[in-house]
Amino acid sequence: MKKVYLDNVSTTRLTVEVRQAMLPYFDENFGNPSCVHEWGDIAKEGIESARNQVAQLIGGTAEEIIFTGSGTESNNFAIKGLALAHQKKGKHIIISAIEHFSVLHSAKTLGKWGFDVSLVPVDKYGLVDPEDVRRRIRKDTILVSIMHANSEVGTIEPIEHISQITKESEVILHTDAIATAGTIPVNVQKLGVDALSLASNQFYGPKGAGALWLRQGVRINPLIDGGVQEDGRRAGTENVPAIIGSGKAAELAYDSMTTRIEHLVNLRDRLLSEIPSTIDHVVITGHPKHRLPGNASFCIEFIEGEAMLMLLNSKGIAITSGSACTSRALKASHVLIAMSIPHAIAQGSLLFGFGIDNSSEDVDYVLEVLPPIVEKLRQMSPLYSKFLKRGK
C-alpha cells in the first residue's frame, strides 16, 4: 500500500545527514560534557558547535541558547522562569487565546501561584491584533507571550508589531516559535523578542531537543534545578546526541530554507485550492496569506475528524485533526473555537502538514482517496441527512 506521511505538524522524519551526525554520539563519543577528560571534551565540543548552529538559525548568539528536552519544556521554562524571575515588578502576564497547551497550561499554573493572566483574542483567521495586546498591558505586566505561528491553522502572527508595543512598555516578550523556527526565516533581532522557544523535531531533527533563546542579560529562574549545565539555567546531563542532531538540523534548515519553502508552498497551495473544489461544504481554516508554507487545514462539515483520520490511515495516509475526539480531553480545539468556528464544524477538522519528503503525487493521492471517505462518513451522518432534508 502507498504510504503518505502528511503529519509533519506533529513531528518530522530525521534527514539522513542528521541521523549520521548523531550516530557517533551513541557510540564512541558517548561522554558526559561536564567531565574533565577526553570523552568529556569531545561531547562538550559537539554541543558547543551545535549551539552555534542553532544560534545562527535564529540570528542569536551561542551564549544565548539554552538547550532543553522539548519545545514544551522550553515554553514552560520561558513562561514560569521569566514570570518568577520578574515577579517583584508585577504579577500580570498576557498570552493569546490560541497558544499551545504548553504555554496555556504554564500560564494556568502561574494563575495558581498568584499571577494574573490575560488572554488576547484572535480574529476569524486566528490573527492577533497588536492593539489588543497594547490595551491589556498594565503597570504590573511583566511578560507577554504570543506564538510566532499556530501549527494547527498555520496563521503567522505579527510579532514585529507586537514587539514594538512591548518595547515601549518595557515588558518582556516571549514567542513560541516551535512551528516556525527551522521552517520559515526567524530572526530574533527582526522579531524584536526577548525569548524564543524552538524544537528540533519540527525541522527534521530529533525529538528530545528543544531550545530556549534568551536575550543576553534577561534574568530567568531555572525550571530544572541541579548542576551547572547550560550555565546553571537548565540542569541535568545534556542529551548530547539529540543536541548534536538539533544543531545539524538547524544548519540544514538554514542553508536550504528558500528551496524548502518553495516546495512546500506548491504542495500546500494545490491542496488548499483543490480540496474545496472537489468536496462540498469545506471550510479552510487559518489565514489565507500569513500562513505556514506546509500547512493546509480544513473543516469538513457534517462529519468527525478522528473517523476521517482512521479511514485515511487505512489508505496509508497520516494526518491529524483538532477534533474533540482526537484530543484526550474530548474538547474541540481551543484554537478553532477561539476563531469562532462553531463546535459542530470544528469537529470536522483536518490538518495536512507537508514536509520536504512529500511530492505532488501525494497531493494526487489525497485528492483520490479523501472524497470517497468523506462520502462514506456523510452517508452515516445524521447531521448530513438532516442537512439534506432541511438545509442547515
Added chain:
Amino acid sequence: MKKVYLDNVSTTRLTVEVRQAMLPYFDENFGNPSCVHEWGDIAKEGIESARNQVAQLIGGTAEEIIFTGSGTESNNFAIKGLALAHQKKGKHIIISAIEHFSVLHSAKTLGKWGFDVSLVPVDKYGLVDPEDVRRRIRKDTILVSIMHANSEVGTIEPIEHISQITKESEVILHTDAIATAGTIPVNVQKLGVDALSLASNQFYGPKGAGALWLRQGVRINPLIDGGVQEDGRRAGTENVPAIIGSGKAAELAYDSMTTRIEHLVNLRDRLLSEIPSTIDHVVITGHPKHRLPGNASFCIEFIEGEAMLMLLNSKGIAITSGSACTSRALKASHVLIAMSIPHAIAQGSLLFGFGIDNSSEDVDYVLEVLPPIVEKLRQMSPLYSKFLKRGK
C-alpha cells in the same frame, strides 16, 4: 595510546543492543506517539513496551512509570511536584546532606516558595541514620527524600529502614535511585518507597531518558505542563528513541545483573585494596561494605584532583573527582565535607567508576600510571614539602 574509561559514574556507553533497538526510531519509526495513524501507533507501542521493561527493572507496574528527560528532571519533578501537591497537609520536607544537586537545589527552590527544609547528617562513611530521619519528622512533614546510593562515594543508604519510619508517620518517601537502578537490585516494594527516580544513561542506556516511578494513587503536580502525554503528568512530545533505549537497557540490566555485579565487584575490590598499598597517604571514602559494586573512591593527600585527572587523561584514563577545582562553583564536594573529611584532603578526591566493559588489565594500567602521577604532583606540592619537613 591505551584508552581506559573509568568514569561510568558520569555516564555509560550504550551497549550495542540498546543502540540497535533505538535506530529504527530515528528512521522509519519516527512517528509521534500521540497521533492517530500508523506512525503514531508504532511509536506508541514502542514506548509502552519500554514502560513495561522499566517497570520490571524496579518491581513496579507500567502505569506507575512516568518518563522524563533526565535523572535531574525526575528529581525536580518528584521534590517539587510532590511538595506542591501535598502542601495543604504541611510545608516541611526532609532530605539528606549528601543528596545530588538536583535534589538539594530543588529543595532550596522550595525553600524560596515558603517550604521548610531539614537536612539529615551522615556519618564518616556517608551513611544516614534512620533515627536521625525519625527525629526530624514533624506534624507538617509531607516528604522525605533520601538517595538510594551516593555515586560519589558509593555508599548505599538503609532505605528499607527509613521507609518503615515514613510509613508509621504517613509521610511520602522519595528516593533518588539514579546511582542504583539498573546497577544493583532495586525493588520499590521491598524498599517501601512511594516515588523513585532513575536514569537510563547510568546503566548503558541513552542520555535524555529518565523516569519517575510513582506509586499508584500518590498525587503529584506536573513540573512540565502542556499536553496529555504521560497521563498528563509530563507534557511534551515523548523522546521516543531515548525511551526505547531506556527500556532495552532496563531489560538487559535486569537479565544480567548478577554477572555484572560480580564482574564490577572484582575490579573495584582490587583497586580499593591495591591503591592504598601502592600509594602512601591515601584515604578510602565511602562505606567499606554498603557500597556500589563499581565504585572505588579515594582522597590522595597533598595534591589536587583536577591536576590528577588531567595527567591521567594524558595517559588515556578517564575518571572524575569531587575536588573544588573540578566543580564550576569551586567548592569542595558537599558529600565529602558532610562526611567530615577536611577540605584540604577533599581536594585530592578521585573517583573510579567501573563499567561492564572494564577488565582487570584496566586496573593494572591504573596501578602502573597513577603512582608516578601522584609522585610528580607531590614533588610540586608545598603541602607535601611541609609535611616532609614537619609532619602533618
Added chain:
Amino acid sequence: MAIYSERVMEHFMNPRNVGEIENPDGIGEVGNPICGDMMTFYIKVKDNRLDDVKFKTFGCGAAIAVSSMASEMAKGKTLDEVMKITPELVADELDGLPKQKLHCSNLGAQALHKAIENYRENHKKGKDNDRE
C-alpha cells in the same frame, strides 16, 4: 489503530446496519455534535422483538463501532432483552474500549433504550386505545 481492539476496527471499517428506516416504530437520538458524538437509532418491532435496527452516527471511530455493535446485539432480541444491553456489554463485545472512549458505549446503549422507550410510548397509546 493501536488504541482500538481488532473488533472495534472491524466494526468501524465495515459498520453493520447503517441507514435509516422509513416509518420506524421507534427513534432514539442521543448526544450532540458540540460534545463530539451524536447517534440516531431507528427500530422496527415485530412480535415484541427488534425486527430491524438501523443507525446514523456522527462521531469518532469508537462511536461508529459502538453503533454497529449495538445494532447487531439488539437485532432479533425482545424489547426487554434489549433494555438489558448495558454500555459495559457493548464495550465487552468490542473487546474493550480506551478509557476516554467509554462514553461512546454509553451513547450506544442509551440510543437503543431511547428508541425502545419511544416505541413503547407510541405503542402504549395504541394499547390504551385498544383497551378503550
Added chain:
Amino acid sequence: MAIYSERVMEHFMNPRNVGEIENPDGIGEVGNPICGDMMTFYIKVKDNRLDDVKFKTFGCGAAIAVSSMASEMAKGKTLDEVMKITPELVADELDGLPKQKLHCSNLGAQALHKAIENYRENHKKGKDNDRE
C-alpha cells in the same frame, strides 16, 4: 582539555622552575588548600633583577600552568618590572583562562609580588643597617 588553551596545557604538562631555593632572598605564599589552590614562590635577587625563581603549587591544572608561566615571565626582570606583571598579563601569555579559573592568575601574580615585597622588607632592613 577542551577548557584550556594549548599553552596552558603545555605549561601544565611541563612546568618550568618547579622547586624550592635554598636560602631564598624572598618568599611569597598565597592561597590555602581549603579554597583549592596554594602557591609558594621563591626568588633569588641579583643587581635588582630576579636571578632565579622557583615555585611549589598545590592546585588545579590552571594553577600549575599559571605558576610556571609567571615564573618564566619574572625571571631576569627587574623588581619593578616584575611588580608590573598583572594577572591579566599572565592569563594573556597563556592564551587565556576559563572564566572560573581566572582567580588562579590572580594568585600567580600575587605570589610573585609577595615574594618581592618579602625581599624588599629583608633588604630594607639591610639597607637601613647600611645607613646606620
